[in-house]
């Protein structure tokens with residue numbers, strides 16, 4: 001007999017899922033729980049049932065901490081919890097689900113707790129947060145100040161410096177180890193990098209800004225004080241973490257400090273889907289979890305896949321089976337076999353785009369909506385030719401991953417103003433916003449910032465700052481706008497409209513396409529309406545920017561049908577009826593890694609596995625025989641001939657149906673399928689010199 005109790009709303013779960021849901025609920029000293037859940041085995045579903053079951057059993061939703069990989073995942077989880085709990089609690093479920101206020105990402109929760117405990121930590125609670133790009137700018141400023149940008153042999157770029165810094169912090173490793181392992185070409189700069197990082201940390205502190213890594217680092221440091229750890233830990237009866245395979249060492253140390261005896265702790269993950277080791281995530285977190293407690297954590301494995309047909313699952317299993325190191329067992333399914341996944345050979349990227357567009361339309365004729373279909377790719381720029389083809393054919397699509405809404409200059413400008421108002425010491429924001437004024441360059445911006453940073457009331461000091469000589473009335477208008485915004489006269493979110501009114505003349509002066517950009521600003525205003533305050537808006541948006549413009553409420557075409565385009569990383573946790581994987585060739589997946597380390601190659605294999613396991617009924621892996629590469633320094637742009645990905649060697653071909661597209665027809669004659677030249681003379685000529 002297993003310990004599963006019959007509770008009607010849990011009837012849809014299988015026994016392992018049910019055990020995971022009811023584990024320890026109502027017990028005084030339940031052991032911690034690790035759920036190892038394979039792809040499509042109902043991990044999200046199980047976690048949602050567990051939260052709902054806790055609520056139904058009387059747990060206080062305000063004392064549940066639920067950490068997910070993205071804010072979107074957290075809000076979807078809350079909706080699911082409500083739907084499940086509604087079966088028992090009726091309308092009361094909505095109130096309880098709304099009270100799940102501690103659901104979010106590690107970074108978001110960290111920011112909230114740090115503001116709450118700011119005075120105990122010597123922090124100013126009005127700190128602003130730098131995203132990766134701001135951090136790189138900040139690193140660059142410090143790099144210049146120290147004179148490292150003028151070194152004779154080339155000092156690492158700002159992006160590399162930040163990556164090294166971030167890796168040291170997140171992996172909790174000394175710089176020498178990080179350089180030796182991952183950045184061997186920078187080993188000679190260890191001493192300078194240390195000096196740079198020390199100055200970078202100091203600059204952030206003077207400006208009262210925290211970067212992404214600081215949120216975890218400060219949180220972990222705070223938890224090293226037993227008093228604070230006990231206080232923060234006692235706020236929560238239950239702590240649950242989804243996608244545990246993609247957490248890093250800092251995150252696990254925070255978790256252990258929150259619940260040292262593991263009581264009330266649940267983590268869920270799948271080592272086969274670990275795809276974030278470039279952010280120092282480590283699968284050891286999962287492996288070491290059970291033994292971190294005495295008695296050790298209960299481990300429940302979910303290995304029944306409900307998502308994919310058995311033909312798709314079998315091919316995905318075969319791919320991951322070749323991994324050098326694995327901990328979880330293969331998944332099984334009782335779904336029908338279905339048709340085998342297809343390996344579709346096409347001539348080039350143009351044909352790849354045409355194939356996908358035609359197939360997508362064919363599926364739509366066959367009754368699948370566009371939204372039930374997704375096209376996945378390893379790198380954001382891989383979808384370029386497809387985007388053109390879809391636009392040409394009027395097939396609407398939304399793209400996830402890659403360039404984000406918030407990365408566009410005009411959105412960053414407006415946010416920089418709000419950030420400056422929130423924290424006038426934030427130099428990156430200050431620099432950006434001041435230089436929007438006509439006639440203001442780095443020198444006069446620097447002068448203003450130096451003046452206000454000394455003052456105890458920086459915003460008031462703006463009025464007495466040396467007005468940039470050529471800014472004229474624009475300076476007066478700027479000071480007035482900042483003053484009004486700081487005074488909070490308009491209130492939130494109306495103040496964003498005030499900010500926009502200040503910015504619009506500058507937008508028109510700076511950008512030719514001001515009209516389209518204005519529409520984005522209006523959309524930003526709508527998004528802002530969903531947040532209770534300026535601070536929450538800035539924090540949440542920086543930490544977890546919308547993946548695509550339609551990712552937030554208020555987008556007009558949200559109800560319409562559109563095809564999903566997504567990087568594989570952004571497809572995590574999702575599923576579609578039909579999935580197309582683009583560029584299933586070496587150089588794209590695995591991405592061109594140069595002499596890539598074995599672990600990096602293994603992560604690429606898991607990425608292909610994640611992509612394949614998103615498909616329910618149809619899976620197409622497209623293999624263009626040649627494709628275009630961009631700007632490698634020695635060779636420039638050129639066509640290269642591609643090989644099928646090494647992750648599908650000949651031995652696995654039996655799992656796939658191989659087809660060529662377009663199907664050659666006699667009537668077509670010898671004309672090339674894409675209508676291009678039969679002999680690419682120009683390419684041959686260029687090839688003579690390469």
Ligand SMILES: Nc1ncnc2c1ncn2[C@@H]1O[C@H](COP(=O)(O)OP(=O)(O)OP(=O)(O)O)[C@@H](O)[C@H]1O
Nearest residue numbers: 012013014039040041042043044045306307573574
């Ligand atoms: N007990 C069950 N009975 C029927 N269907 C189920 C059951 N559990 C989960 N499913 C279905 O299986 C699919 C996958 O579930 P879910 O998205 O929760 O999996 P997951 O483990 O989070 O997947 P991944 O890790 O691959 O993102 C969903 O369509 C879900 O509705």
